[in-house]
Amino acid sequence: MSVNPRKRKVVTMPAPAESDSDEELANGLLEGILSHSEDESEDGMEEADDDTDASSVIEGLSDGDEEDAEESGDEAEEIRQQLRLLNTSDGSLQRKVDTENGADGELDEQDESLKPNYTVTTDAHGQVRYLYKEIDPVYESDDSDAEAANTIGDIPLSFYDEYPHIGYDINGKKIMRPAKGEALDALLDSIDIPKGWTGLTDPQTGKPLNLSDEELNVLKRLTRNEVVEDGYDPYPEMVAYFSGRLEVMPLSAAPEPKRRFIPSKHEAKRVMKIVKAIREGRIQPYKPPEEQEEDELVHYDVWADEKPRPEHSMHIPAPKLPPPGYEASYHPPPEYLPDKAEQDAWLQADEEDREREFLPKSYEALRKVPGYETFVKERFERSLDLYLAPRVRRNRLNIDPESLLPKLPDPEDLKPFPTTCAAIFRGKEGRFRCVSVDPQGIFVASGGDDGYVRIWELLTGRQVWNARLSEEEAVDAVQWRPTKDASVLAAAAGEHVYLIVPFTILSPDVEQASRDVLDAGWGYAASKPTTATNGEVPKPPGKWSRPGSRFENKGILVQIEVRSAVKVINWHRRGDYFATVSPRGQSTAVAIHTVSKHLTQLPFRRLKGIAQTAQFHPSKAIFFVATRNTIRSYDLAKQELVKILQPGAKWISSIDVHPGGDNIIVGTYDKRLLWHDLDLSNKPYKTLRFHKEAIRAVKFHQGGLPLFADASDDGSLQIFHGKVVDDLMENATIVPLKVLRGHRVKNRLGVMGLDWHPREPWCVSAGADGTLRLWN
């Protein structure tokens, strides 16, 4: 007991001489503690060696269980005693011998010292029974693979004497110096000497050096001067290899015969024979490389199990070459042979431009036919086509051209319409600008550049009346009042509009009726100003007055002065109103004049665009005004805009409303004639472009015939059939009928005006060449 504290001190003190033995002792003592502590405590000092020791200890326990059951009691005590003695006596050799003698027993005793492993009970027979604790197989319990080597290398351990550790393990962790127990404990523990205990310290690990059984055995044999190897037999039985007995496979000790080392004569003979044969050519040294027939041409039925593949839309098979025609014959009919011109043309043409790759030629006999020069080339080109030419599926135009053409009515059915010039009315000078046929269909009024209004007899072409309205201004518009009871002609020259009753050519009652119509308004005009008195008097848009006696004697009864030059006059169907358009007039461009009241009104305060023409609807209270680009229709009763038509023209020249009221034709200066169906859209239903020059005038036939005509600067009139059906489902049919040529183009002006006869299919045109023409 007392030793131990001292030894502890020694440990701390640098006393190497003593420490050796001390350490050994301490190691021996500590062994048991370590093996104990292993299970419970997991401090950093656990080592693989210890561990294996512990397991062996346990084994030892289990082994010794049966054998030493009864004697273990006091015997253990005894041995312990002895060992104690040994320890104290400090004789290592003695102890060694001791271990040799009773290795087993010692083990058992040592195990017993590891007491806490089991508890002792009595079994049913009253005998001692050891109940061992369950071994806890935790992960750490198996540490067999861990290496526990001090890694400090080949340096003396004494270098670490000052430190609590003695080196580092493989993981770089400190290997702590094994603790040294109390002196009493050391003394006690020194009794059970571990197996293979030598009392030495392994310089590598700093732990006590234990020797295994084998090592001990080796040591023992060395000491005895015996062969170290186990089971070595120094005197084995002798085997007689070479004996008198004859074996099945005898071993011979005879030397190799000479013939084994010299060439065989027999062989040489045979080789010579072959050589001779080869030389003589009797033997072919190698088979000549025979032309082995390639059997790649093995044929079989590829289509034995043919399955049609569905037609793939993307696959276009190569088109076949067309079969040859008559001209390819070696002896074609003579008409297929090219004449000289064709031949020259063919020869001169570039190869790619030729329609046919050969020149037809006739040979009178087959034997005279030469080879075709470009045969290989053509074949080659065909193969190029097959793999190089992009294939495109083109739809053949398999359309009967007749089916494209519209079914037009037979021209015979469309008769009557004007076809020829029946009469020519020649004026004095200047061009005619306008023309109008009176509602009776007897007279034609015309206005021209010379300022004259002339009235002609339609059938004879005789001038029956004329009057010069203005010296310097041309007559731009003439228009008969569209009622048959009275015969009133409105004519415009410059800023003046005149209402004329040419009484010299009228019957008295018609004359009277006409005068009545015009005179009715005088009184109204007198009463009118009363309304205008209050406030400032605006300048009336139109001043109605009598033109003076010179004119009145002629029959020109009323003169209306408006603010700017009037270009178009159009009557309302009842003849009470007429509209005038003066394109320069801006806000006063469109004026509506009431004949019965001698009143002029300006329906539009402001007008978008420059007004070109204006017209009344033939049956409704609707008023059409055409500006340069658009046509607007206004409801006069409700005083609102009804519709805006957009013909898409650049400059509208004239419009006319179909007597039915639902269709409008528009003539434009950009050479187009447009047909508008008011029910359909505000875009044209048909656009007709048959003129080479501007269209000046368009007109529907008002007397029930489905005809319309236009007049153009190219000097021609075109007559169309334009049938409008009441059925809403059916569109209007427009059929071109006739081009009437005759007017000469003068100063790039052709036909200026146009009017239809009220009943007959006759039409009158005013030409810039100073003629009127009647067409029927």
Add this chain to the structure above:
Amino acid sequence: MAGRSKKKGTSGAAKNYITRTRAVKKLQISLPDFRRLCIFKGIYPREPRNKKKVSKGSTAATTFYYTKDIQYLLHEPLLAKFREHKSVAKKIGRALGRGEAGDAARLEKNLMPKVKLDHIIKERYPTFVDALRDLDDALSMLFLFANLPSSEHIPAKTIALCQRLTREFEHYVITSHALRKSFLSIKGIYYQATIQGQDILWLVPYRFVQRTGGDIDFRIMGTFVEFYTTLLGFVNYRLYTSVGLVYPPKFNAKSDEQGGELAAFQLEGKANATNGATNGHDDDMAINPEAQAMADRIAAMPDVDDEEEQVMTDVAADDEEDQNTEGIDKFEPTAPDADILPQPQASSSEVASLFAPFTFYLSRETPRASLEFILKSFGCKRVGWDSILGDGAFTTNESDPAITHQIIDRPPLENGAPAPREAENGSSPTAQWPHSTMPGRTYVQPQWVWDCLNQGRLLRPDLYAPGAELPPHLSPWVKPKKGEYDPNLPLEAQQPDGEAEAFEEMADEDEDAFEADDDDDDANMDAVTDREGSVEVGEGMDIASNDDEDDDEDSESDADGGADDFDGFEDSDAESDVSEGEAARLQHQRELEAEATGKKIEVKAPTKQEQNAAIRKKFDKKKRQEEEERDRQKMMLSNKKRKLLKRIEYGENKRDTESENLRRKRARLEKAKAAAERG
């Protein structure tokens, strides 16, 4: 929420098409290999609808392929073969560079991969009929190669193979009587066979040396030939087995060397028992040519006697004999206005026996191969020829009495030169054209055979007698279409009304001009024809007839040319009515005067020319009216339709002018001929 904006060129057409360069890169092969692959696999470039979209905006001219096509090429076993070939070629090159020719040869022999195209045949032609449909080009190409000399580009082996395959095919056509039509063109001889309902047309060149110079790439042709030989091999196999023959037929190299051509092959039936049923002449030759010849001669004897009559009565007799056969009856419409339904043609058995009863002898100047092929496929079993034409003839003895027809392409000698002496020295009597003729034998020119088979009946041989001027040889494939010129019909039948007169008038003018300077040289003649060619019918006359009209009308007709305007359909009518009325009035006036004076008015018979003019004028007027009406209708068309119509009319007009041109030429020729006969 807006979807992810798409990157350009990742979908649609840009993805569906691939340029050739990209395709080659994708497949990692060289361009020549790519070309070969495309030829083998039948992959061809495509024309994308919108090139700009496909080529990502660039407008450079490029070739596009379907991406799918190229992708599908990626799995092609041939591609591996090509690569293998490339690596072996490298090795051989290396060996040659080291001067180890033996190594190179060994490498070439052992390692060079053999390209087999079987799977491609099956893939490209899933059914046999598909293969037949594509046989046109194959046959034409192989027949050409069979007739080419071997050169560095074309190994002799290839040519031998082509010859073998084409002759095998010809043998099939002969045994199955599949040949339908043939045509002697200036390019070569066209044949058409119908096999399993497919019309196969191929062209065989005349046997002359072909011009192979210029920019002809024989590697491309060789690739095609490689594919086509494989194809035709399999097709032949299938065809032979379908008629119970063994494929390949036995090939007699010796006979081939002696120019046996078709005779070098010996067909065998599947079962040995039916051996005799097949290619008769070969078997006969094998058994005993002499004896067979005798037997045939005896069999043919009666034919020789009454052959002429038989030819004449052939068709009629056929009709009577076929009263109650199983064949198809011919339906004749009883009324002319009935529709005519297409009817199947004469059965193959009928066609097959066209030349069956005859024995032919081919003179040495005739094309033996084609004649032999044609005659045999139309049932003729006995075709003999001059021994210099090659092996395999039924007889080489021209004076063989069994011969019923001799095909001659030489004119007879005019001075009747005596037969050469040595002929008399021979033991057997000789009948050597052109020195003497055999009685009872028909001498015809080769065209007779072609015309007979195209018309399906025997024609009068005297038209084709040696030295005679042959009738024109017509292509059997041209179907007469309405409005097109047909040389078979008389000219009058196909001329529209009034044209004949117009031609005549014009021809008269020509003639006058011609007569005026008849003795001039050809140049003048050319000038005449030149002018004639440029004159448009009905144009020049137009103005002349309108001459007497007032200037208003004149200007009107001048303005006719305008595209946009239209003319009244009435006025020319009215004008001519007026003039006619005027004429009638004048006539009446004259009559009245004559009556008054008591003279008898002599009715002036109008001359032919006047008559013609009148008729033509009438038809001209009618034509013009129709044109006007048409113009009027066209005016009402929408722009799109008008353009379409223009396109259609372009083609039609071209056809019309072409046929009109032909008609005019024919009219002139006929007139010249008539004049020649008269004078």
